[in-house]
Amino acid sequence: MKTIISLVFLTLFSCTSITKMPEQAFSPGKQIAFSRDKGNCLACHAIEDGEYPGNIGPALKALSTRFKNKQQLREQIWDATQFNPETSMPPFGKNKIISSEEIDQVVDYLWGIE
Amino acid sequence: MALDNRFQASMMHTDTTALIHTIDFLLMIPYPKKSAKLIMGNPLWRRLSLILISFLIALPLYATPKQDQAAFRKHYQLVFPQLKLADYANGVYAIDEIARQSWLAIEEFPPYETAIEEGKKLFNTAFSNGKHYAHCFPNKGIADEYPKWSKTQGEVITLAIAINNCRTSQHEPALPYEKADMVNLLAYLSHTSRGKPIHVTIPKNDPRAMSAYEQGKAFYYQRQGQLNFSCATCHIQNAGKKLRSEILSASLGHTSNWPTYRLKWGEIGSLHRRFAECLTQIKAEPLPEQSVEFRNLEYFLSYMGNGIPISGPSTRK
Numbered sequence: 001m002k003t004i005i006s007l008v009f010l011t012l013f014s015c016t017s018i019t020k021m022p023e024q025a026f027s028p029g030k031q032i033a034f035s036r037d038k039g040n041c042l043a044c045h046a047i048e049d050g051e052y053p054g055n056i057g058p059a060l061k062a063l064s065t066r067f068k069n070k071q072q073l074r075e076q077i078w079d080a081t082q083f084n085p086e087t088s089m090p091p092f093g094k095n096k097i098i099s100s101e102e103i104d105q106v107v108d109y110l111w112g113i114e
Numbered sequence: 115m116a117l118d119n120r121f122q123a124s125m126m127h128t129d130t131t132a133l134i135h136t137i138d139f140l141l142m143i144p145y146p147k148k149s150a151k152l153i154m155g156n157p158l159w160r161r162l163s164l165i166l167i168s169f170l171i172a173l174p175l176y177a178t179p180k181q182d183q184a185a186f187r188k189h190y191q192l193v194f195p196q197l198k199l200a201d202y203a204n205g206v207y208a209i210d211e212i213a214r215q216s217w218l219a220i221e222e223f224p225p226y227e228t229a230i231e232e233g234k235k236l237f238n239t240a241f242s243n244g245k246h247y248a249h250c251f252p253n254k255g256i257a258d259e260y261p262k263w264s265k266t267q268g269e270v271i272t273l274a275i276a277i278n279n280c281r282t283s284q285h286e287p288a289l290p291y292e293k294a295d296m297v298n299l300l301a302y303l304s305h306t307s308r309g310k311p312i313h314v315t316i317p318k319n320d321p322r323a324m325s326a327y328e329q330g331k332a333f334y335y336q337r338q339g340q341l342n343f344s345c346a347t348c349h350i351q352n353a354g355k356k357l358r359s360e361i362l363s364a365s366l367g368h369t370s371n372w373p374t375y376r377l378k379w380g381e382i383g384s385l386h387r388r389f390a391e392c393l394t395q396i397k398a399e400p401l402p403e404q405s406v407e408f409r410n411l412e413y414f415l416s417y418m419g420n421g422i423p424i425s426g427p428s429t430r431k
Binding site: 086095097 | 358
């Protein structure tokens with residue numbers, strides 16, 4: 001019975017289920033940004049070809065036109081609350097959600113997106 | 115003990131956090147990016163006066179739960195002008211049209227049917243002293259009245275606690291909150307209350323009731339966990355937006371549809387189990403079902419939802 005219910009549910013909701021990304025093909029920064037147990041930035045931001053992005057934050061592109069330099073972009077990811085105490089963006093560096101090196105890699109990746 | 119400390123720490127922190135939330139809330143400012151920069155980028159005297167103004171604006175929120183409720187609803191009215199109060203009983207399916215269709219299909223052969231039947235059986239089974247639950251609950255359809263403030267016990271009594279209080283008064287052992295028997299009883303009592311508008315009261319003649327409400331409210335607005343979110347971050351600030359493929363529901367009506375059969379659980383479970391899961395999601399320490407914190411939180415949320423019909427048991431993804 002349980003499995004039947006689950007199956008019905010699954011088929012009905014399958015449009016929203018997440019397909020696995022071929023993460024090996026990505027640069028390290030992209031992998032971290034896309035991976036659910038690392039940056040999981042797609043939960044809130046549309047980024048390039050990322051599937052099923054959330055829309056809590058703005059699409060991440062052309063960041064070199066929105067930030068003066070990489071360091072500023074890094075600050076936003078390190079602790080977004082410094083710029084907006086009411087932000088919904090987690091303080092990735094300050095709360096050690098991802099490591100300092102991982103943030104650098106994400107910055108490198110994002111900076112290159114047109 | 116550890117939990118007590120955690121809670122006290124959060125209570126101390128709350129004043130300012132809750133305050134900031136409530137200011138934006140009252141002014142209906144959608145959490146402006148600018149305000150922070152405004153405060154930071156200004157000379158000290160301007161910063162201080164901004165903060166002072168904030169305090170003055172926030173004052174009304176310390177007044178009455180009625181005013182909290184009005185502000186809470188006003189916010190959602192602006193975000194979801196198409197919704198009537200009763201619609202909030204359907205959670206995210208009130209605002210996610212695609213998922214709603216699948217959900218309505220599921221509700222035609224609801225997976226919680228057996229839970230209601232099991233609950234009914236339990237409800238009508240005699241205790242060893244020959245009495246029944248009906249001895250404590252002469253009218254079954256009572257889920258809309260809970261949680262209740264108990265003056266004698268000095269705490270918030272949820273329906274689950276009331277069930278166990280009934281059992282112990284009849285010399286039966288208490289039921290574990292997360293196990294099937296308790297959830298099934300709740301499913302039955304919720305089913306017999308369907309359509310009744312939630313009406314939770316905060317008695318004026320006992321200041322402890324007000325304080326329990328305030329603690330529940332503080333918990334709701336408290337940022338916590340490694341991700342540094344409050345309940346409000348997701349369910350107020352971003353209600354209607356998508357977290358990945360998941361549309362975030364309004365907190366209004368969050369207490370009406372319980373217990374709920376969730377695909378993710380593969381079974382029917384309680385409101386407090388859902389609370390715990392949201393805490394785990396933000397990498398905060400989950401609290402046990404029926405902890406004081408969760409009961410106060412339920413008290414606050416139920417009061418916000420007064421007037422919304424009981425829709426439990428229900429189904430959710």
